[in-house]
Amino acid sequence: MSLWKIAWRSIQQRSLASALTAFGMGLGVALVVAVLVIYGVIDQSFKRGAQGYDMIVGAKGSPLQLVLNAVFHMGDSVETIPYSYYEELNEGRFSSAVETAVPICMGHDYRGFPVVATIPDMFDKLTYLDGREYAFGDGRNFHMEDPFEAVVGDTAARKLNLKLGDEIQPAHPGENPEAKQDSDHHPFTIVGILDHTGTPNDRAIFINLEGFYSMGCHAFAPSVAQTFMQGKKSGAGEDPKHAKEKPAEKGKEPPATAKEAQDHEAHDHGPVPLDERQITAVLVCTDQSRQRLAMALPGVINNEPIAQAVMPSQVISQLFEGIIGNIQLLLLILAILVVVVAGVGILVSIYNSMSDRRHEIAIMRALGARRVHVGAIILLESILLSLGGGVFGLLLGHGLVGVLGPTIAEQTGVAVSALQFQLDELVLIPGLLVLASLVGYLPAAAAYRTDVAKSLTAAQ
Amino acid sequence: MMLELTDVKKSFAEPDGGELPILDIDRFSLGPGEQMVLVGRSGCGKSTLLHVISGISRPDSGHVRVGEWDITLFTEPECDRFRAEQIGYVFQNFNLLPGFSALENVLLGMRFAGGRTDRSRAKHLLDRVGLGHRMSHKPTQLSVGEQQRVSVARALANRPRLLLADEPTANVDSGHQQQVIDLLRDTCREENVALLIVTHTPEVAEQFERIDNLEDFNRAVVK
Ligand SMILES: Nc1ncnc2c1ncn2[C@@H]1O[C@H](COP(=O)(O)OP(=O)(O)OP(=O)(O)O)[C@@H](O)[C@H]1O
Numbered sequence: 001m002s003l004w005k006i007a008w009r010s011i012q013q014r015s016l017a018s019a020l021t022a023f024g025m026g027l028g029v030a031l032v033v034a035v036l037v038i039y040g041v042i043d044q045s046f047k048r049g050a051q052g053y054d055m056i057v058g059a060k061g062s063p064l065q066l067v068l069n070a071v072f073h074m075g076d077s078v079e080t081i082p083y084s085y086y087e088e089l090n091e092g093r094f095s096s097a098v099e100t101a102v103p104i105c106m107g108h109d110y111r112g113f114p115v116v117a118t119i120p121d122m123f124d125k126l127t128y129l130d131g132r133e134y135a136f137g138d139g140r141n142f143h144m145e146d147p148f149e150a151v152v153g154d155t156a157a158r159k160l161n162l163k164l165g166d167e168i169q170p171a172h173p174g175e176n177p178e179a180k181q182d183s184d185h186h187p188f189t190i191v192g193i194l195d196h197t198g199t200p201n202d203r204a205i206f207i208n209l210e211g212f213y214s215m216g217c218h219a220f221a222p223s224v225a226q227t228f229m230q231g232k233k234s235g236a237g238e239d240p241k242h243a244k245e246k247p248a249e250k251g252k253e254p255p256a257t258a259k260e261a262q263d264h265e266a267h268d269h270g271p272v273p274l275d276e277r278q279i280t281a282v283l284v285c286t287d288q289s290r291q292r293l294a295m296a297l298p299g300v301i302n303n304e305p306i307a308q309a310v311m312p313s314q315v316i317s318q319l320f321e322g323i324i325g326n327i328q329l330l331l332l333i334l335a336i337l338v339v340v341v342a343g344v345g346i347l348v349s350i351y352n353s354m355s356d357r358r359h360e361i362a363i364m365r366a367l368g369a370r371r372v373h374v375g376a377i378i379l380l381e382s383i384l385l386s387l388g389g390g391v392f393g394l395l396l397g398h399g400l401v402g403v404l405g406p407t408i409a410e411q412t413g414v415a416v417s418a419l420q421f422q423l424d425e426l427v428l429i430p431g432l433l434v435l436a437s438l439v440g441y442l443p444a445a446a447a448y449r450t451d452v453a454k455s456l457t458a459a460q
Numbered sequence: 461m462m463l464e465l466t467d468v469k470k471s472f473a474e475p476d477g478g479e480l481p482i483l484d485i486d487r488f489s490l491g492p493g494e495q496m497v498l499v500g501r502s503g504c505g506k507s508t509l510l511h512v513i514s515g516i517s518r519p520d521s522g523h524v525r526v527g528e529w530d531i532t533l534f535t536e537p538e539c540d541r542f543r544a545e546q547i548g549y550v551f552q553n554f555n556l557l558p559g560f561s562a563l564e565n566v567l568l569g570m571r572f573a574g575g576r577t578d579r580s581r582a583k584h585l586l587d588r589v590g591l592g593h594r595m596s597h598k599p600t601q602l603s604v605g606e607q608q609r610v611s612v613a614r615a616l617a618n619r620p621r622l623l624l625a626d627e628p629t630a631n632v633d634s635g636h637q638q639q640v641i642d643l644l645r646d647t648c649r650e651e652n653v654a655l656l657i658v659t660h661t662p663e664v665a666e667q668f669e670r671i672d673n674l675e676d677f678n679r680a681v682v683k
């Protein structure tokens with residue numbers, strides 16, 4: 001009969017107290033696991049979210065806002081840049097450093113899901129995560145020639161119950177899409193539903209940029225366009241009439257000349273002329289075979305007055321380390337404190353049982369057990385309780401992640417699975433062993449010091 | 461001689477700092493396979509003597525020889541190991557570990573002797589004490605008399621040379637008292653184990669050829 005088994009028997013003997021203390025330990029470990037896994041996955045997904053491209057070119061302003069907008073389709077819409085800037089990147093003076101450039105227009109939504117106007121290259125040329133190619137679970141990519149085609153991300157399709165052939169009418173946030181059915185906007189027809197990607201694109205709806213412009217969107221007032229083309233900061237060209245017309249909708253955004261212009265011209269004009277077209281950003285995949293040029297590109301763009309180039313991975317890392325990382329640390333410390341408190345619970349439970357147990361220890365010693373044996377039995381008991389609770393906590397934590405996973409995926413587009421293990425979790429095992437040894441030390445030392453003769457006499 | 465004490469002295473510290481002598485024994489011995497009973501009034505040091513013999517307590521001076529070994533020269537772990545291998549112990553009560561079945565209690569006796577735990581011997585011993593059909597029962601599911609029989613089996617598990625029984629029948633009703641005593645005597649005879657029983661019960665003591673009163677040879681006892 002091994003010492004392990006002897007320790008296990010004394011745990012069984014006090015099964016309720018043992019189960020409760022192990023359960024407490026399990027809760028603490030489950031918290032640690034949940035924090036580690038969820039943050040680990042979010043961290044990964046955030047950092048990988050933009051991997052299909054390494055640079056985003058958009059209007060000057062907050063890099064973070066640009067990234068949130070372009071990569072995660074969240075936050076307020078940002079200023080726009082002229083469509084011609086995309087052309088510069090795609091085939092103009094910057095094109096030698098660029099492999100793929102994809103323009104996107106943000107700012108619309110469909111029943112709370114972001115609408116991204118773009119070109120088919122988005123799915124044909126860009127990849128996601130570690131170079132995975134977009135695939136369509138249903139239907140196909142939209143065609144450049146058919147301006148009113150759209151494709152839908154996996155989650156958005158499921159949530160909105162969208163099928164191939166359905167027609168949708170994107171709107172500005174806050175507008176009622178149904179009420180606009182009778183407007184002169186041509187609806188978009190869904191021709192494809194993307195496979196699940198685990199990226200924010202799962203929650204998005206993608207429409208043809210051409211169709212988007214024919215809604216009259218993202219056009220400059222010509223004067224403004226002119227100002228931009230000349231490379232001057234805008235603001236002067238704002239039409240006061242427009243600014244007054246819909247003050248509530250735009251809130252207190254900075255002089256959003258272009259945007260103001262967009263929606264208003266929209267309603268009475270056809271397709272926006274080319275030189276008035278506007279985009280939110282260009283997703284750029286730089287040419288890795290021309291690293292020198294590619295590395296110089298952001299500097300060149302940033303030195304010009306029109307646009308800024310940001311590295312999404314840098315911005316996201318900063319965001320993560322700066323804010324979310326600190327929250328994780330805080331939560332992790334709290335969760336570890338729960339584990340430590342649970343450890344103290346084990347200490348108290350074992351220590352309380354020591355007075356009952358003095359007789360048992362004395363009997364074992366009389367049977368020839370050495371001091372180290374009885375000390376080790378108590379220590380093993382503490383380790384079994386901690387590790388047992390820890391394993392339970394691991395399962396509970398991953399179960400918790402599994403249960404919360406779909407909600408997280410729906411809310412953020414970040415896929416979290418119960419089977420996603422973090423490397424950090426490995427630290428739990430030696431960590432729990434150390435904790436168990438620390439809390440087991442006190443009662444084990446008491447067992448070690450038990451005066452056998454006295455305890456035997458007391459038992460008689 | 462199987463057991464031989466010479467010049468053994470043992471005293472306990474008193475709360476006021478003085479020394480209270482409990483044992484002062486010139487000579488005490490027991491032959492191999494010999495069976496004897498030790499009597500004496502309460503507090504005269506019987507249990508303390510058994511502790512000294514088994515190495516649970518160390519005498520302040522003197523020698524305790526068991527077989528060819530002087531256990532007072534052993535280190536504590538050596539003494540523990542020696543006790544596990546050579547000495548069986550039966551107590552008045554609280555004999556069995558409550559979390560373990562009858563069989564496991566016997567196996568536990570083998571665990572600390574260093575050798576392999578011999579399941580078939582454990583089963584054989586439980587059969588011998590008449591509990592072959594109750595091996596998986598926990599102590600709480602056994603009567604006090606049955607518990608005492610399990611503890612006799614456990615005391616014999618490692619084929620000791622000496623079995624010490626400290627008032628083994630004090631908590632057993634008179635009907636089963638004789639059963640436990642017979643069992644102790646018979647098994648010790650079968651296994652050629654020397655037996656030293658402490659008892660307060662005259663009917664038990666009368667059955668032995670050798671009855672020693674500790675008060676007679678313990679000079680620490682104030683007469
Ligand atoms: N650890 C100790 N510290 C101080 N005194 C002790 C200790 N252990 C025993 N004694 C004292 O030693 C004396 C002998 O005790 P012991 O238990 O050996 O008596 P006993 O003969 O077995 O008595 P009983 O028949 O009641 O069991 C008692 O007076 C007891 O109070």
Ligand SMILES: [Mg+2]
Binds near residue numbers: 506507
């Ligand atoms: Mg006694």
